[in-house]
Amino acid sequence: MPTCGELREAGTPGWHRCSRPGCIGWGTGEGSSCPTATSGWRHGERGPGGSGPGPLPAVAMVTAAARKTAERGKLMDFTSSVIVPLLFGSLGIFALFRLLQWLRMRTYLQEAVVVITGATSGLGKECAKAFHAAGCRLVLCGRDSEKLKGLVQELCAVKNHRKNPHEPHTVVFDLSDTKAVVNAAEEILKALGHVDILINNAGISFRGTIVDTGLQVDKKVMETNYFGPVALTKALLPSMIKRRQGHIVAISSVQGKISIPFRSAYAASKHATQAFFDCLRAEVEQYDIEVTVVSPGYIQTNLSLNAVTADGSRYGVMDKTTAEGQTAAEVAQVVLNAVGQKKKEVLVAGLTPCLAVYLRNLCPRLFFTLMASRAKKERKAKGS
Numbered sequence: 001m002p003t004c005g006e007l008r009e010a011g012t013p014g015w016h017r018c019s020r021p022g023c024i025g026w027g028t029g030e031g032s033s034c035p036t037a038t039s040g041w042r043h044g045e046r047g048p049g050g051s052g053p054g055p056l057p058a059v060a061m062v063t064a065a066a067r068k069t070a071e072r073g074k075l076m077d078f079t080s081s082v083i084v085p086l087l088f089g090s091l092g093i094f095a096l097f098r099l100l101q102w103l104r105m106r107t108y109l110q111e112a113v114v115v116i117t118g119a120t121s122g123l124g125k126e127c128a129k130a131f132h133a134a135g136c137r138l139v140l141c142g143r144d145s146e147k148l149k150g151l152v153q154e155l156c157a158v159k160n161h162r163k164n165p166h167e168p169h170t171v172v173f174d175l176s177d178t179k180a181v182v183n184a185a186e187e188i189l190k191a192l193g194h195v196d197i198l199i200n201n202a203g204i205s206f207r208g209t210i211v212d213t214g215l216q217v218d219k220k221v222m223e224t225n226y227f228g229p230v231a232l233t234k235a236l237l238p239s240m241i242k243r244r245q246g247h248i249v250a251i252s253s254v255q256g257k258i259s260i261p262f263r264s265a266y267a268a269s270k271h272a273t274q275a276f277f278d279c280l281r282a283e284v285e286q287y288d289i290e291v292t293v294v295s296p297g298y299i300q301t302n303l304s305l306n307a308v309t310a311d312g313s314r315y316g317v318m319d320k321t322t323a324e325g326q327t328a329a330e331v332a333q334v335v336l337n338a339v340g341q342k343k344k345e346v347l348v349a350g351l352t353p354c355l356a357v358y359l360r361n362l363c364p365r366l367f368f369t370l371m372a373s374r375a376k377k378e379r380k381a382k383g384s
């Protein structure tokens with residue numbers, strides 16, 4: 001004979017209710033058993049002892065209903081007196097916090113002199129648009145004066161609600177020419193008096209095997225991605241220290257934190273960038289100078305097209321990963337917010353690159369195995 005569970009007291013002394021889901025059987029006294037436990041009983045019916053009615057007795061029903069109503073009332077009281085004010089209070093505090101953050105950011109960026117390298121394309125160009133819209137006085141740097149002039153016209157033609165009255169200044173130089181970099185810094189300081197924010201954005205990528213790559217190629221990548229930004233930073237730093245004010249931004253890469261096969265020179269230059277600017281942050285904190293390192297994953301730009309190969313020639317291929325990356329405008333907005341909020345470091349990447357960064361630190365052996373298998377796969381795909 002199946003039993004359907006213990007009998008529980010149901011509010012009226014001596015009355016018990018079957019605890020089986022859906023059963024409405026009732027009985028009285030100790031040992032009253034569930035209807036289904038005794039032959040001839042059905043759920044909701046009187047037991048063989050005849051001491052209890054099957055369905056809920058009227059008095060017990062009234063008591064149970066009153067208790068339920070009281071419980072519901074208590075819950076509603078708790079919701080209206082505690083949860084609702086707490087919810088609205090938290091929302092209010094959050095909104096106030098965001099407003100204050102926005103006002104602080106606006107004050108910090110408006111009228112700030114912002115130098116952007118590599119402004120002729122990709123992320124640099126989008127940063128120029130974002131910082132211009134934020135009211136900054138821009139200094140756009142690049143190798144191609146025509147492209148820079150075109151960008152200035154584009155920015156001045158934009159009709160935004162807070163039109164920026166400052167026409168951007170342009171400076172033409174090649175980052176791999178250290179002397180030209182130092183001259184450019186002097187020109188910028190002469191023209192604008194000071195620099196509030198320096199965004200070291202320009203860079204080139206690399207594709208090739210280490211064994212086939214000439215040292216000249218490694219040097220070229222390091223000069224553009226590492227020595228160029230370092231030279232520009234060093235040339236502008238004394239004036240920032242003098243003013244005890246300034247913000248230096250390095251656009252690094254996820255590859256400044258992990259190394260991917262066939263990108264050796266690029267990954268090395270970005271690791272060096274990360275290390276240099278981390279040291280700088282610690283050294284200039286005493287002068288109230290901020291340092292932000294931004295490490296993006298893939299961005300939809302011409303970076304892979306312009307990458308250099310083992311023999312120094314242009315790669316000229318739009319990689320699938322680059323084409324499927326974040327838009328440059330999205331990443332530029334992240335850069336703007338990171339600068340406005342004086343963040344020390346930002347990783348702007350999807351889940352897989354972020355996990356890879358953690359894996360490299362937490363479980364290096366597994367990371368190395370994965371990278372070796374990636375190298376094998378890429379080699380096989382290229383038939384080499």
Ligand SMILES: NC(=O)c1ccc[n+]([C@@H]2O[C@H](COP(=O)([O-])OP(=O)(O)OC[C@H]3O[C@@H](n4cnc5c(N)ncnc54)[C@H](OP(=O)(O)O)[C@@H]3O)[C@@H](O)[C@H]2O)c1
Pocket residue numbers: 117118119120121122123124142143144173174175176201202203204224251252253254295296297298299300301302303304306322325
């Ligand atoms: N795209 C990505 O997937 C990705 C991911 C992570 C990090 N990043 C980083 O983002 C930054 C911007 O790259 P991007 O993606 O916007 O690529 P991009 O479209 O190729 O832009 C690179 C910029 O750097 C300039 N540049 C290159 N070599 C230079 C040199 N020797 N002197 C002066 N300027 C030079 C280029 O000027 P020209 O127009 O004269 O060539 C161009 O304006 C780079 O530091 C890159 O490493 C990119």
